[in-house]
Amino acid sequence: MKRQERVRGGTGRALRADAERTEQAILEAAERVLGDNPAASMEQVAEAAGVARTTVHRRFATRDALITAMTARAIQQFDAAVKAARPDTAPPLVALYQGTANILRVKIGWGFALSRASSTDTEIARIQADVLATCDRLFRRAQESGVLRADADLAWVRRVYYALIHEAAAGRSDEDDTDALATLLVDTLLRGFGADGGHL
Amino acid sequence: MKRQERVRGGTGRALRADAERTEQAILEAAERVLGDNPAASMEQVAEAAGVARTTVHRRFATRDALITAMTARAIQQFDAAVKAARPDTAPPLVALYQGTANILRVKIGWGFALSRASSTDTEIARIQADVLATCDRLFRRAQESGVLRADADLAWVRRVYYALIHEAAAGRSDEDDTDALATLLVDTLLRGFGADGGHL
């Protein structure tokens, strides 16, 4: 234990500072390029990252490994975004607005990586399931506290919520006002677009 | 003009009856296979269609041609589904429910083909733009007649609507009750999930 070992989250051994920067650049470039065209080649990714193609392969043995690494990084940030909203303790409505804003930021930056649901990686699947469960708990609390109607099907609510997140993040303009977007999204989820006296 | 010429919508010359069936089988198989995995090979499509790979290439010279043909067929059905709801003449709310049910049926059957927005084909783009405009007109009428709130951003409404269609169709179980699903979808769009006295 004499030499300091920088621990890296499961991905592998310690890296030199410049290598770490390179890896970061590759992951971000991959998100941009693959987000635009999921069938893009490793070469295009490398070019966007400003490195040689072989360097990409040095860091990520296979294309799958690269995508898995992207997903891992993204899902961790996603998890953090959810937890930061205190979904189990804060008032449901507050947690919903706050969490949505946090999630949107992550989703805008890692849209492609997060769209890859099916992963062979156990750790990723674990976090994913965890986030899902947390989300469901929040919606249940929201329903019990009267924020959501009692007759709302929570499974459908969650699907609609995810769909709205996806759609909102798709119409991104980077530093668009995320908070305003989150407000719009949650308002849509809760009120819809119909006139109040419409057809009750 | 002595021999009868079966006219085919732009794709090419007249086909013999069995060839027509084969073409249909290929298109449907392609939808199933590519819907499950967009990167699937022509071979997998051929196998699913129950024909040899070369036969697929005989009908559709390139992969692009196949996908374009799928999109063309799908967008036409989509267009018909929209028009059948009389979006410009029926009461907005009626047209909305009816149109949604129609669209869902098409979207469930041609989910992949309809997700290919960017097409080089001019005719496809035309129909697509036409449907979009029709949809916007319907929403405008809905707003003017008080079905939608006056302060609703119609561009956002349309995006949400499409997102809901997409999501609802994704959780398909083929002959799930489409009408019930459409009702659920439109109710969601109009009312959301919040309790009525929530935060007005």
Add this chain to the structure above:
DNA sequence: AATAACTGCTACATCAATGATGCAACTAAA
């Protein structure tokens, strides 16, 4: 029954993506 169309099969050619290696030059870290 005659004709023309269609299909499966086999074979071939091509091309792009992938992934691995070795080496010389460079750079962070001790």
Add this chain to the structure above:
DNA sequence: TTTAGTTGCATCATTGATGTAGCAGTTATT
């Protein structure tokens, strides 16, 4: 200033997808 890690480049092997062509057998159409 060593030392060890990192990168670009050039090279090569492999693989899988794509697309073409011809032939023999089958099937729709007349």
